[in-house]
Every structure is written in C-alpha cells, then in structure tokens.
Amino acid sequence: MLAGLALTYLSLIPVTVIGATLTAAELTPVEFLLAAGTVAVISVPFTLMGLAIGYSLPSKAAIVIAQVVFLPLAFGGGLLSAPGDAPGFIETIAPYLPTRGAAELMWAAVGDYRVEPLALTMLGVWVVLLAGLAGWAYRRDEGRRFS
Numbered sequence: 001m002l003a004g005l006a007l008t009y010l011s012l013i014p015v016t017v018i019g020a021t022l023t024a025a026e027l028t029p030v031e032f033l034l035a036a037g038t039v040a041v042i043s044v045p046f047t048l049m050g051l052a053i054g055y056s057l058p059s060k061a062a063i064v065i066a067q068v069v070f071l072p073l074a075f076g077g078g079l080l081s082a083p084g085d086a087p088g089f090i091e092t093i094a095p096y097l098p099t100r101g102a103a104e105l106m107w108a109a110v111g112d113y114r115v116e117p118l119a120l121t122m123l124g125v126w127v128v129l130l131a132g133l134a135g136w137a138y139r140r141d142e143g144r145r146f147s
Helices: 002-022 029-056 059-076 088-096 098-110 117-146
Strands: none
Touching: 002 029, 029 059, 029 098, 029 117, 059 088, 059 098, 088 098, 088 117, 098 117
16 A cells, blocks of 8 residues: 555656646645645555456456556546536546545645535445455465465
C-alpha cells in the first residue's frame, strides 16, 4: 500500500507542476494540503484493485485487465467532465463507482463542492470489497507460488 501511495505522489508531480505553471488553476496552501491528504485516502481502493488484479492473474494479463478496468471506471465515475456536466447515464451510475467517491472527495478538498453521501458510502463499500478480494488473491498466490 505504501509503495502504491509513493508512486501516486510521484506521478502527481508533473501534473501539479503543469497545473501550477500553465493553467489558471489556483489553490491556497490549505487546499493544497487537503488535496495531498485526500490523495492518500482515495488511492486506497485503486491500490487494492491493482493488488487484486496483480495477484489474481499472470503479469502480462494483469497489465491488460488493469487498463480495461480503470479506463471505464474513470469514464463511468465522471472523471472526464466537470461536476454535474457528465451525460445523464453517467450521472446515474457514477455514485456507485469508486472513482466518483474519490473525485467528489478531491472536488470538496480543492473547491466549494458538497460530497454526495451515496458516493462516499459506496467508496467505503468498494474499499471493503477490494480489501477482501486483494487479501484472497494474495493468499491464493502465496499458496500457489511458495507452497
């Protein structure tokens, strides 16, 4: 989990630099710290999902499956549009996906956005489900490779 968080923060460096230097985006120091803390929280379900996929499949298949899973989650969670601007069917399914809960937490950290309770609840449900799946996949993998 810590390795996943470290890589997440590392990957955010260029995004932050580009946002700060080439866009009109502005954050107060408090908002920046809230956003950095939010990244730690919202990286958990996606790291667990990656672990579940990685321990469940051979490495070449895991890479493909991760790409096939994460891109539709980004689209379905409304990450490719501004809050409230996604197509109707996306707005309908988005609260049930972990990407929407994560996005809403970040929107609330850096702006004036109220998190929808359903999206936050479902984010918690996803964390529990993915932790169980990752744990099961890990135990299965350990038994297969090291027994």
